[in-house]
Amino acid sequence: MSLRYSPYDFDVHNDPYPHYARLREQAPVFRNDTDDFWALSRHADVLAVLRDSSRFSSRNGLRMEPAFWGPQAEQFFSFVAMDPPQHTRMRGLVARAFTAHRVQALEPGLHRMARQLLEPLLEAESFDLIADFAGPFPTDVISELVGVPEADRAMIRALGMEIMYSDEESTDLRPEAVQAIGALIGYYTELTTDRLRHRRDDLLSALLDAADGDDRLTPEEIVGVLILLVGAGIETAMLTLGNAWHAAGQHPDQRRAAFGGRIDDWISESMRYDPATQTQLRTTTEQVELHGVTIPAGQRILLISGSANRDPEVFANPDTFDLDRDTSASLTFGSGRHHCLGANLARLELRVALREIVDAVADYEIDTDNAKRIHSSNNRGFAALPTHVTTR
Template identity: 70%
Template sequence: MYSQLREKSPVYRNDNDDFWALSRHADVVAALKDSDRFSSKNGLRIEPAFWGPDAEKFFSFVAMDPPKHTRMRGLVSRAFTRKRVQELQPRLREIARDCLRPALDGGSFDLMTDFAARFPTDVVSELVGVPEADRDKVRELGMAIMYRDEAGGDEGGGDLPPEALQAIGALVGYYTDLTIERARKREDDLLSGLLDAAEGDDRLTPEEIVGVLILLVGAGIETTMLLLGNAWHAAWRHPDERAKAFAGRVDDWIEETLRWDPPSQALARTTTEPVGLHGVTIPADARVLLLVGSANHDPDVFDDPSRYDLDRDTGESLAFGNGRHHCLGANLGRLEARIALTELTTAIADYDIDMDRARRVRSSNDRGFASLPTQVTPR
């Protein structure tokens, strides 16, 4: 379908769901960089729960335009530093091993439910500073928000189920209480860093801080969970590339997976004025999907794009966005994936996936797996 859109309808109109879509790499890049005409003010996803003027409740500064976006991203970046992320590496390895050890005890496990969902959830709790005693609760709430699979009905994944909305409310309440507690007593964690972040006299409000923590559920947990599953599945489908990955080329494995099968397939924008492109005029105040998944398979940019190839140059991949909204957490996401896949390949010599029992997530925007039953050959 993506190839047909790129070739025949690069500016596509969907009347049923009221959106436009751009599918060519050059057009997606241009729109990502043009925040004056392609606004983020209504959010990044068009599902009813996420779209509209209140989108920043879910997406924080990612659903803002300048000057609000500039202020928020600047303050958050003072706390969410590369140094803070890199210092977590030893602890992240411990978390990965703790998650993996029970999963591998029986010779078979479900990569998604037994490892890929738990690991990034515990990583974000470690980063934020969630007390050990609360982490099971936070993990359960995070799973309730993220985990929508094919078996659950509503195949299109058009909106969040009631239990997910309830979990978001509970997580907002928990993070609000934790922020109040940390305001009284700082720790060496991201939450304390967000409380201390300042530009002159300007600081983040408690509500803004909680919004950033909620953003981490999707950006820091769900994306990594889906990336791990997509990498595991892609390597299983391509034995020659799996051999390269298991021989130590984990970074190339991650980058080619992000290009070939990115967890987030599209980013939404709102036009602020009429935009003419390829002889078509998109009206002002229109919903536009920037199809990252299609752009990453554009043959004008990637040679033989349908081939999964760890040797290719992935420098033009748009998996983490581009322009002003390039993902601030890209370093964390890559580090999480690198540690998780390294620990997996250290413990496992080879594996097989039971695709008859595998299940995909149910989402109009995300692509990945809810279940990947795996039989392993240990080292």
């Protein structure tokens, strides 16, 4: 039987890792003619491409769906869908505002937000981790970071959840999600206009003030960065929390270790073992030879980081969930010039969320019969994770 692989395949969504193993072994450079892409699945190859932005461009974006792929990609992905020198300029200006100090200063507030969300859930002892906590929490975190007024945060939370993938039998962006994105663009445009007149101690004001000589971000560029945060700062955090919860739920020994204080190891191994972002795209700028295969210029290259993180050449017993593992070679946050700028914020969010849960919960069970996965060409996670907890 011929080897087949598509990121749109629901069998892949249910369990992609056997598919990845076959790709690594049989076709490290895999061609899908139907969906018009080449896939790389080995750690060494994915890493090399991530670090080679001259031959592998980001200008067409990260996802293959027609709405996202092409010259318009930067409308959704901001500087992540740019190459130098545009990327260098944009990322540099954003980094001046998105500092480690600003992220660290959020921690006390994040603990308060997590406890407020968890309190009624823990009293009930049964809840949907995704809808009731993993979705709302990072949405509130981004609102706090950006400087969204308290009175508007419930609306932003509702719009953010509308954009998140559902368990519907389609990978297409739902009309309701498109409308929610439009509403967020309108809201952030108005908020940016307000901050132009009245600065505050928040990321939005810092983005307006970020400068390299006379060069500053335009209001339109700033709104683009804020929309990027919806996906990079909300959706990915939601899915990662769910995947970490599910992985520990399936491995009692490792769950006990995690609940025994090894929160950071739980986070790192979860992101290697079952990362929220499974793939990302590049476009070849010239003809490339790899493993005896010639890839022409102008081709879509699907980098399967979810496969790279299970490559046995790098990780011993890669299909084992093991908190003792060295995860330093994980490609969850990328590598090279597009290494995730928000990695510190992501780890802080996850650490706070899981610490607050562990402090209040002795153990938990997931209702796996009613758990529901999302359907996405590049992300992996849950739309619903019904959970029963035993509180301390």
